[in-house]
Amino acid sequence: MSEDINVPSTENFYNNTVLSLPLANWSGSPDLPMSAVNALETGKVIFLPNLSFSLSREELQLLDPAIVDPKRKNISYQPLKKRIAGVATKEHESAISALLERHHQACLQLIKAIFPEYQQTLHTPTNSLRLHPVAQWTNNTSWRKDDRRLHVDAFPSRPNYGERILRIFTNINPGTENRSWRVGETFPTLAQKFLPRLKSYSPFLSKLQNSVGITKSLRSHYDHLMLQLHDAMKADADYQKNGPQIAIEFPPGSSWACFSDGTPHAAMGGQFMLEQTFLLPVNAMQDPKHAPLKILESLMNKPLI
Template identity: 55%
Template structure:
């Protein structure tokens, strides 16, 4: 049996909800599914301490950071095109890595179909990543430093309020935990940082950025605010040290799920992880009022997309 340990800083309730899921196609009771959906859509992390991804003995040698292209952080599969990128070798290990990632993508999809069936027809743009580097070995700029609490927002990929759903699995063969920090609920986070977001949204600039290829589509006011919040959170060292947060260790052989655009999170330690990402329209949520777009629109008093 896997384990999960956590510690809390502050008086807010825990943002981690532990489940008893053990198999990727387990179908919980209707009551549990409703509870999981409400927790997840409210910004909690759905922890599955006993949900492991099985790897064969022949696959364990693939857990080698030397197999990652030095120009890339991860090896990834574009689920739409089927293309795998980031592998540094051209031998049989490339195909073995691709098979491993595709198998994880299939199991992660089975999990979401079973636990959150109302998402089934709406998830899109899947990406699956194999992370082989130790978290502390990656030394990015402060904006890309994922050891700082942040909510996900992508400079080149505006999403107009669509949700970013992620499933993670710690595949460390020695059981070493993936160490995370998880921050406060999104409404209080937004109330904290929204007054500090001073750069005005300029539709003409957003259109020009799309025309020049800086962004893949026109950035909405929502995307503009979320990018500022992402950067302001990471730049605020006082918040990083003393903001409401809890530490959680996800043991080897455990999985967890989260809307990463909503739950403040930071990766502090660990090595060897698989990750599945999808985008989800707000209309597919059971509780769309909890979406960051709706929270920010209530605070701003007008539509943001």
């Protein structure tokens, strides 16, 4: 992929893409707005430049890519099941589990502070520890898995039937290296642009994929469209270079959040990051019309799940 990318840096585009909050504590502050949900639901990135996650001396020793199983991109942790995967050797599992559990608990505090509307309905939490440099896990992969290309998130093997994908990220780089992103246009504009070129949905193919184990459940029309959109965006070299987008730098000691299924994004650089993922039912949103499911249903004038 070419690095010659047209990334405008106009103040208006930034203000329409990012909401910055001066939060310095995971449990919140009385000086902050009660909620940032409206900005989140309309596709903005919630940037928390002062929200760091401190690591102990022992935890800093875990920031070593060699700890990751060579067959995996990241280490993942399911806090409700206390299950960890992707660690190269068992001797590190306990310490990494404790680190990821601590970050998970911090994220629960953050949700209570700035997304209180979602407290009772967020589910299926998964935390991950990303130790490799971005360039390392993108240079040796297919274009579909190259996350330096603008995309919206979709699960190939785990259909989610329109539920939102809420992700909270923290740059834990012990040095000075930023996590570099590009963020694109709003989902309604994106969907109108790409929908005409997406392949038709086949219920028969969905059943076949499920029967042979490609998917863990039947892929809905919605899930099919989201995967098609993910791939169409990444395959379009002109869009990657010239599509509406802005560069954002997330320095060490900062955190940020977005609905990654509705906010086009690309990871361009950085190393060492914690990422907490939740799912949210569409009907638990404050304004469900902003969900990709509802936007696609409106454009196609029919239900998609």
